[in-house]
Amino acid sequence: MALFQAEEYFERIRNTKIRMAQAGIDVLIVSDPANMNYLTGYDGWSFYVPQAVVISLDSEQPVWIGRGMDAAGASHTTFLNEEHIIGYPDDYVQSSVKHPMNFVAEQIKRRGWDNRAIGVEMDAYYFSARGFVELRQDLPRADFKDGNLLVSWVRINKSDAEIEYMKQAGKICERVMQTALDNLSPGVRECDAVAAVYQTQMAGTAEFGGDYPAIVPMMPTGEKTSAPHLTWTDEPYENEQAVNLELAACRHRYHAPLARTAYLGKNPSQQLTRLAEHTVDGLNLTLEAIKPGLLCEEVEMVWRRHIAKAGLEKESRIGYSMGLNYPPDWGEHTASLRPGDKTVLAPNMTFHMILGMWMDNYGFECSESFRVTEDGCETLADFPRKLFVIN
Amino acid sequence: MALFQAEEYFERIRNTKIRMAQAGIDVLIVSDPANMNYLTGYDGWSFYVPQAVVISLDSEQPVWIGRGMDAAGASHTTFLNEEHIIGYPDDYVQSSVKHPMNFVAEQIKRRGWDNRAIGVEMDAYYFSARGFVELRQDLPRADFKDGNLLVSWVRINKSDAEIEYMKQAGKICERVMQTALDNLSPGVRECDAVAAVYQTQMAGTAEFGGDYPAIVPMMPTGEKTSAPHLTWTDEPYENEQAVNLELAACRHRYHAPLARTAYLGKNPSQQLTRLAEHTVDGLNLTLEAIKPGLLCEEVEMVWRRHIAKAGLEKESRIGYSMGLNYPPDWGEHTASLRPGDKTVLAPNMTFHMILGMWMDNYGFECSESFRVTEDGCETLADFPRKLFVIN
Numbered sequence: 001m002a003l004f005q006a007e008e009y010f011e012r013i014r015n016t017k018i019r020m021a022q023a024g025i026d027v028l029i030v031s032d033p034a035n036m037n038y039l040t041g042y043d044g045w046s047f048y049v050p051q052a053v054v055i056s057l058d059s060e061q062p063v064w065i066g067r068g069m070d071a072a073g074a075s076h077t078t079f080l081n082e083e084h085i086i087g088y089p090d091d092y093v094q095s096s097v098k099h100p101m102n103f104v105a106e107q108i109k110r111r112g113w114d115n116r117a118i119g120v121e122m123d124a125y126y127f128s129a130r131g132f133v134e135l136r137q138d139l140p141r142a143d144f145k146d147g148n149l150l151v152s153w154v155r156i157n158k159s160d161a162e163i164e165y166m167k168q169a170g171k172i173c174e175r176v177m178q179t180a181l182d183n184l185s186p187g188v189r190e191c192d193a194v195a196a197v198y199q200t201q202m203a204g205t206a207e208f209g210g211d212y213p214a215i216v217p218m219m220p221t222g223e224k225t226s227a228p229h230l231t232w233t234d235e236p237y238e239n240e241q242a243v244n245l246e247l248a249a250c251r252h253r254y255h256a257p258l259a260r261t262a263y264l265g266k267n268p269s270q271q272l273t274r275l276a277e278h279t280v281d282g283l284n285l286t287l288e289a290i291k292p293g294l295l296c297e298e299v300e301m302v303w304r305r306h307i308a309k310a311g312l313e314k315e316s317r318i319g320y321s322m323g324l325n326y327p328p329d330w331g332e333h334t335a336s337l338r339p340g341d342k343t344v345l346a347p348n349m350t351f352h353m354i355l356g357m358w359m360d361n362y363g364f365e366c367s368e369s370f371r372v373t374e375d376g377c378e379t380l381a382d383f384p385r386k387l388f389v390i391n
Numbered sequence: 392m393a394l395f396q397a398e399e400y401f402e403r404i405r406n407t408k409i410r411m412a413q414a415g416i417d418v419l420i421v422s423d424p425a426n427m428n429y430l431t432g433y434d435g436w437s438f439y440v441p442q443a444v445v446i447s448l449d450s451e452q453p454v455w456i457g458r459g460m461d462a463a464g465a466s467h468t469t470f471l472n473e474e475h476i477i478g479y480p481d482d483y484v485q486s487s488v489k490h491p492m493n494f495v496a497e498q499i500k501r502r503g504w505d506n507r508a509i510g511v512e513m514d515a516y517y518f519s520a521r522g523f524v525e526l527r528q529d530l531p532r533a534d535f536k537d538g539n540l541l542v543s544w545v546r547i548n549k550s551d552a553e554i555e556y557m558k559q560a561g562k563i564c565e566r567v568m569q570t571a572l573d574n575l576s577p578g579v580r581e582c583d584a585v586a587a588v589y590q591t592q593m594a595g596t597a598e599f600g601g602d603y604p605a606i607v608p609m610m611p612t613g614e615k616t617s618a619p620h621l622t623w624t625d626e627p628y629e630n631e632q633a634v635n636l637e638l639a640a641c642r643h644r645y646h647a648p649l650a651r652t653a654y655l656g657k658n659p660s661q662q663l664t665r666l667a668e669h670t671v672d673g674l675n676l677t678l679e680a681i682k683p684g685l686l687c688e689e690v691e692m693v694w695r696r697h698i699a700k701a702g703l704e705k706e707s708r709i710g711y712s713m714g715l716n717y718p719p720d721w722g723e724h725t726a727s728l729r730p731g732d733k734t735v736l737a738p739n740m741t742f743h744m745i746l747g748m749w750m751d752n753y754g755f756e757c758s759e760s761f762r763v764t765e766d767g768c769e770t771l772a773d774f775p776r777k778l779f780v781i782n
Contacts, residue, residue: 043621043622044618044620044621044622045606045607045609045620045622045719046620047719048516048606048719048720069619069620069707070618070619070620072617072618073618073619073620073621075618076614076615076618076621077621090706090707094724094727099514120520122519122520122521122524123490123519123520123521123522124519125439125516125517125519126516126719127519127520128513128514128515128516128518128519128520129511129513129514129518129519129520129522129523130513130514130537130539131514131520132520132523132524133513133523146521148521189600190600191593191594191595191600191601192593192594192600194593195589195590195591195592195593195594195601196590198586198589198590198592198593199586199587199589199590200586201586201589202582202583202585202586202589202623203582203583203586204582204625208625209580209581209582209583209623209624209625210582210586211622212607212622215436215439216436216603218436223467224467226463227435227461227463227464227466227467228460228461228464229435229436229437229460229461229464230434230435230464230467230468231434231435231436231602231603232593232600233600234595234599234600315481316460316481327718327719328436328438328439328517328718329439333485336485
């Protein structure tokens, strides 16, 4: 049974079709697993083989096309009728002579859609260059268009039902962050602290369990804090060191990320303490400024002005839309809190605002995941904003 | 510091160049994160943005090209000199007006490689259709060739140093499987059993910690066992039900997967018990037959003949080469244990042989990860092969 009511999926499909019509796309081949889930409910770890949800302006239900052995999973998790679930034979898998997108093309021909304007998600994860070439060869009469992020832009506005799962993820995330802090201590191996974090991510709360986040826990320390995407080692945490905690929780594929900074030891430098206070002030100030109608770039400007007073600036964006997702990223790749982004904030948009300030040899980061409300914003998790000194 | 000696990376590069020359490829753009790691040591959770290792026949060291903020991670984890680590500016990230592959193309031009035969991994994860189109537009003088799996076929032969990490993963995996069995009980929520498994995967042993496997733990029960890639829920395990355990451990990105079947309750059906015995006999028999010189299809034939005696057959392949990898798959997509696969087994090839037998309303699976030795094979983990009855 799908996670949401069928009516909710049909509304998502309607909103997608409006954007398709605007973009001159008759048939959209959706390969991004988050977009596939969004339109049908499909949820499975099967995106390591090519698969798609195909949505046509003239058809009420989308068609799920995937590996034959995953059709049962599609029946189990989507709202689709059985005739809209099509599995391809297993000899398409990792074959040197044929490709699953040949099968998808065949299904499109069979429905008489092959002379239409066909959208594909050109930059989506799991839609390969080969897949595109095969589709183009098999569908010579089609007019291919880039439908990248088309569904993702529909996803930016969450329903109340989606928000409910994100709040549950926020509740789990409070426990995840507390677990990390409880397990940080000089001499503890990084892998053991990460293990405790994973345990809490999946166990969730007594009321609701957790799902796997789209990004692994990041808990770097020492010189690794300057290399943001290195994962953990067997090395023990050391005394008088800062640790960056970039964590998240996930509930039914909906995320609540949260970042904090901890300091192991008694003597955080005055520089670090001051940077922490200044960053947290900026986070509070920026959250307070958020309300519907504001542009994304205006949110960033609040922060930018605040840190300019201390003679600081931050090059990269300070946040991004997020929610439903799969590895390798929980971000939606749509709106960003950065200069030039004219996206207008509206109720039930959800962002991760992450303020990471990196100096030459020290740094501090603090983040919140929040929902835009009718007159402001609310965070998904409730967790103190400060430098955590652990000694 | 890179995980292996520089000499080992140079040997991998030499073997890659031999295959490049055979395929008529002068310059290979490697986007598969496992292949990038294999050739340079690069290890980071940064594959959610486009990145590449570019290897040219006329150049000793490959060039790592990635997001600017990940260049420090490349310095930290690769054997490359600083001048072979090139970061692109952050305004290439998720931009609507330019793409990181434009930057890669520029680097190729700058080196005078743009009139060469350029290989790209057409079906690799994380090399998008858009990335390919951008490269082709920016490099009109290049002769593009498909270099898909070229490096992966080099990876199939593991070094002794790689085998050492896979054996460590095997040791961790024994604990992972035992943890799963210890936590399976009627009334326990699926998410809690999975949480315990994750904890053990990362904590590893006292001697060596664990890394995140490329696939999440699969522990389905009841009707979900017929939908192989659905992940866990909050539902409690029930009495008198079978549970499929498809687990793994990972050490420095090297995997050891392992599958077993457990039965919760006192009364597994005679059918199930018989199927388990027959499958385990077949697994033992097939492992005993393995030796260098055998073809992959001959290994499968041993199994096929065994189950035919019981009037059974199995449609899908019974195993595949695996080792170093990243989400979403630990399989290497090269050799498979299946009819028609003429790959000749050689010492230090490593496979996951997984025998899943699915009847209408019951099933059993059992697997081993193994290394081909000088005169046979050895499994990476040492764990009983049987139906585990938990009551």
